[in-house]
Amino acid sequence: MRLFTALDIAPPQKKVLASMRGSLPGAIWLPPESYHVTLRFLGEIESRHTAEEIDFALSRITAVPFALQLNGTGLTTTGRGRKLWIGVERSDELLRLQARIESALRRIGLVPDKRRFQPHVVIAHLPDDTLVERWMQIHNLGRYDPMPIDRFALFESHRGPDAPHYENCAEYLLDPKAVSLVHPA
Template sequence: MRMFTAIPIREAVADELHRWVQEHRPSLPFRKWTHPQDYHLTVQFLGEVTEDRLEELHIALKSVQVQPISLALNGGGIFGQTSSPRVLYGSVTGDRDGLKALHASVLESTEPLGFLPEARPYSPHITLARNYSADAKLPFPPGLLESMPSGASWLADRFVLMRTHMHSSPMYETVYEYSSPS
């Protein structure tokens, strides 16, 4: 099973992102668009996890202390070349220290099980689309990022363990949820 931990995006916030996507999607030749039910902030990508290791992973993640994190949309950006980006994403602002602390706690809980952090720095974002078409006649319009949603806020009071179902839409399934104390 291909798995990762993530912070879910509240439905109202996902709806705002989806409205922007629907408006601009016809003019943006990305090959793969994220289903709005799949919008999330990745905490740690875990990769392939066998069924027999799922329970020990769940136990390790239950040890993570979840504190509420205040977040808000903050425009967007791209990863990759400006002319042909690999990823279009929504940016977040707010309690970035809280995000980093959750990320560090999740890494600390999974490392003894052999799950290693990625080599690149942690960069929380909401992936909206992937793989701008190299066949596109026009480069990605960078000014378009200025119109991406900003301000919609939510309190992230949980994170989840998700499973990927490749070639499905939506493709992510919540397996376990870990919440802040009431």
């Protein structure tokens, strides 16, 4: 099973992001139900026991709820094409939560993620010849209402013919009474 931890996007923000669908000819727009902010991609987890260890480790994380701010646009090129995304501001609370997830997963033996955490919401995949610069200039100025975050989730990714489907396997509530230290744990 392909697992990752993420923040789900609230319905009002999904609606705003979905309103962009169709605004860039040639883009393959993701369905709004797949919008999320990946906190840590875990990859293929073969063992049910390892999946249970992951679930237990994630359930022990404490962090305070916070507001997530979408802001700006970006484009990432990977071996599987280009991804168009909406950026996420790197708040202290978001970075602490992500660091605690990374730390919990390392403690159970998962290999650390070498990539720098760059929070974003992928909204479309682009063929190589899609002209995107003007679209990004127009939408880069967009500001979105802050979104309250009171939980994170463990998702399983299922490959589909057009786009992957994400199944929410478990949710972990954030605790308003949790002590939020200056440095990530």
